[in-house]
Amino acid sequence: MDENFQEYGHKLVTWYRQNRRDLPWRRTCDVYAIWVSETMLQQTRVETVIPYYLRFLSAFPGVADLAKASEEQVLKHWQGLGYYRRAKNLHLAAKQVCQEWGGDFPKTRDGWLQLAGVGDYTAGAVLSIAMGQPEPAIDGNVLRVMSRLLCIREPVRNTNVVRRIRKLLEYWLTNDVPSDVTQSIMELGAIVCTPRSPQCLLCPLAEGCRAKREGCAAELPVKVAKAARKKMLVSALWLEHAGQLLIEQRPEEGLLGGMWQLPSLSEERTEDGGSELPSALRLAESLMERLVAGSLLADEISESPQPYLVPVATEKHVFTHLEWEVHVCRPVGLALEKLFGQSQKRMELMIWVPVEDWDKYAWPRVYEKILEKLLSERVNI
């Protein structure tokens, strides 16, 4: 290390002890609770996590409570938080801990890395914050703070850049309380060394910050461009009969795995598509055909007058790597009681549920919005 970067660890920890926010997971030393918080905080803002964290720990106070819960319960408590595989992995890992290790958490980095959903960051975070070990935890905050302090102009995710940052971090960790070292950098990144318009005037490291000296703090860190988002057209059906609504569960793997939605079909949207509603209606028709065929009623339906579809709601939703335009349609002129009678058996992953019970299931945000909108309109009528 060319300059005296070693001593900045002390300055940062001193600053942290005087300026740290009062956060729920900073009021506990419980390894389980801190592990839950770190999992929820992956790619998710502190303010978003707080209510989820409190509810989750209230529902599952210890790792044994989580291990014996059902996956539906766990998903329901994660509803709206996103990246739902985190919830499944957390649940799975809790079972691992209880069944294979008698409820005792690992005490080494390699042990933690064996748990589902625990990667390099989370292992280091739990070990340093909850277990007092000098293990580095490198997240987006750390990369940003360090890239500015050292004025690193290469892409910050570059392997040897991360290696360099890790070395400095390891040094700091051996000279202070590990929990405070880890949290001090993240805290600085969260409230001072922010992604845009960093507050260098408030920074305890301003004196030694190379980026500040060179006037490029706001331009760092350098990141590589991401791929463009795909646009998808999604058609969903409102199928209601005798107070029952047809809903379907998404496949366990992949996008929104295991979550519930209105029966839906999607296709990639090409730019030359023109008007969206006609395309959405065609998509909805093919979904209706599939449902009718699946209910073994093809003959009877084909005899009855051709049903037509009425659009009742539309909603756009943006994910990290794709974009949905959801159109909800309701069939008119279809003998739904025939479909209902047959599909009581259960068609693939679809079930009829009382309309008022819809909120007992875990819905993706976009479908939750649609359901709330449609049901509130109904109450007003």
Next chain:
DNA sequence: AAATCGGGGCG
């Protein structure tokens, strides 16, 4: 190394 995987807040 690049893609996949949510949702929301902020400039």
Next chain:
DNA sequence: CGCCCAGATTT
């Protein structure tokens, strides 16, 4: 509207 957030996992 684009960017980013206490990342992990798969390809």
